[in-house]
Amino acid sequence: MSSGISEKPVVKLVDVYKKYKLGEAEFQALRG
Structure with a gap:
């Protein structure tokens, strides 16, 4: 459970990035 909690923020960060x-x-593309 703790590993899943520590992994999730990283996945979220990658998703946001x-x-x-x-x-x-x-x-x-819109500007150019």
């Missing part, structure tokens, strides 16, 4: 990079790419 991927969404940020995707959003950044979309933003650049």
